[in-house]
Amino acid sequence: MDIEQLRADTPGAAELIHFNNAGAALMPQPVLDAITGHLQREACLGGYEAAAEQAQALENVYGAIGRLINARADEIAVIENATRAWDMAFYSLPLRPGDVVLTSTTEYAGNYIPYLQLQRQRGIELRVLPNDEHGQVCLSALKTLLDDERVALVSLPVIATNGGPVQPIEQIGALTRAAGKLFLLDACQGVGQMPIDVKKIGCHMLAATSRKYLRGPRGMGFLYVEHALCQTLEPTFLDLHAASLLTPETFAIRDDARRFENWECNVAAKLGLGAAVEYALAQGIEPMWQRIQQLASHLRTQLATVPGVTVQDLGALKSGIVTFTHHQSDATQLQQWLAQQARRINVSTSRAGSTLLDMQQRGLPEVSRASVHAYNTHAEIDALVHALRRLPGR
Numbered sequence: 001m002d003i004e005q006l007r008a009d010t011p012g013a014a015e016l017i018h019f020n021n022a023g024a025a026l027m028p029q030p031v032l033d034a035i036t037g038h039l040q041r042e043a044c045l046g047g048y049e050a051a052a053e054q055a056q057a058l059e060n061v062y063g064a065i066g067r068l069i070n071a072r073a074d075e076i077a078v079i080e081n082a083t084r085a086w087d088m089a090f091y092s093l094p095l096r097p098g099d100v101v102l103t104s105t106t107e108y109a110g111n112y113i114p115y116l117q118l119q120r121q122r123g124i125e126l127r128v129l130p131n132d133e134h135g136q137v138c139l140s141a142l143k144t145l146l147d148d149e150r151v152a153l154v155s156l157p158v159i160a161t162n163g164g165p166v167q168p169i170e171q172i173g174a175l176t177r178a179a180g181k182l183f184l185l186d187a188c189q190g191v192g193q194m195p196i197d198v199k200k201i202g203c204h205m206l207a208a209t210s211r212k213y214l215r216g217p218r219g220m221g222f223l224y225v226e227h228a229l230c231q232t233l234e235p236t237f238l239d240l241h242a243a244s245l246l247t248p249e250t251f252a253i254r255d256d257a258r259r260f261e262n263w264e265c266n267v268a269a270k271l272g273l274g275a276a277v278e279y280a281l282a283q284g285i286e287p288m289w290q291r292i293q294q295l296a297s298h299l300r301t302q303l304a305t306v307p308g309v310t311v312q313d314l315g316a317l318k319s320g321i322v323t324f325t326h327h328q329s330d331a332t333q334l335q336q337w338l339a340q341q342a343r344r345i346n347v348s349t350s351r352a353g354s355t356l357l358d359m360q361q362r363g364l365p366e367v368s369r370a371s372v373h374a375y376n377t378h379a380e381i382d383a384l385v386h387a388l389r390r391l392p393g394r
């Protein structure tokens with residue numbers, strides 16, 4: 001990869017050291033240009049008129065996302081964030097009393113809460129898959145649990161918000177498909193970071209966001225729904241974009257995945273998402289994934305040499321999200337200290353409330369999270385480690 005070019009494309013990289021890519025990554029210039037350029041046109045031309053001017057570019061966003069995850073353009077819905085994209089799929093599933101949903105200990109609380117809500121409202125049953133010795137979903141346990149005919153859905157994140165293992169999603173998908181069950185994948189931390197191919201994974205639905213490893217703008221995301229499934233799912237919410245009013249008594253829901261969208265959206269951000277996907281594709285997802293893993297591995301090795309620091313990541317395969325604790329400092333204090341460095345260093349804090357099951361199981365109230373992207377460098381990692389060595393005690 002041409003790292004110099006990657007950094008030259010990233011205005012923020014000259015200003016600070018950004019290790020909060022799992023929160024929101026730094027946008028590259030082409031993304032910024034797509035967004036600000038369109039806002040200018042909206043200001044000078046009018047919002048609807050500017051959108052009409054970009055009709056083809058807006059259409060191309062679906063094709064670009066399709067190329068990114070190996071899906072058809074009509075299997076994609078552009079939705080304001082990963083949570084709402086996931087909700088649109090999950091709440092549309094015809095889950096009935098007694099139906100079982102299988103999830104992982106690494107599940108995001110934003111998805112876990114809806115499971116509990118449907119448990120209360122519809123009487124579904126939630127079961128949490130046990131982990132194997134690496135801390136990832138135990139495949140033999142999944143296989144056994146899938147034998148229960150009441151299982152309707154397997155739903156989990158490929159990478160948790162607090163790092164941890166990269167789940168073996170292709171094996172999970174193969175087992176789930178073989179059992180004839182649905183698979184909803186939260187790829188929020190995976191898309192843009194690692195190759196995600198819905199055909200290879202075999203997931204029926206996938207939710208993702210724009211601002212994290214994809215490096216797009218905030219307030220954007222997307223949903224994939226497999227073509228064969230799409231028309232069988234009736235979205236919980238409909239509007240005049242997702243459906244048409246045919247007569248005063250009848251309406252028809254559109255055929256493609258855009259039935260999960262609604263009409264009004266942030267057009268500039270949608271164009272920004274398209275630019276981010278094109279940018280990621282031009283860099284190559286596989287080389288980016290290799291570099292992210294290499295940087296993360298270097299960071300873990302370096303962190304392990306800092307007195308007081310414990311690296312907390314589990315998994316046979318680990319991602320670019322590196323988590324650790326410091327026995328002399330809480331994560332908030334550590335985050336603030338790093339932000340005060342000469343060249344500001346951004347890390348974040350992941351609290352138990354975001355991934356409660358996993359954090360409780362490991363007895364962790366919080367972890368510091370340093371999430372690396374391909375545009376980060378070894379020198380930046382050394383600067384982080386150097387600053388941590390000088391961290392004042394409590």
Ligand SMILES: Cc1ncc(COP(=O)(O)O)c(C=O)c1O
Nearest residue numbers: 081082083108157160161188209
């Ligand atoms: C694993 C995972 N899923 C879902 C989400 C929610 O994404 P969004 O904030 O775009 O709705 C996050 C955000 O941190 C996440 O890490």
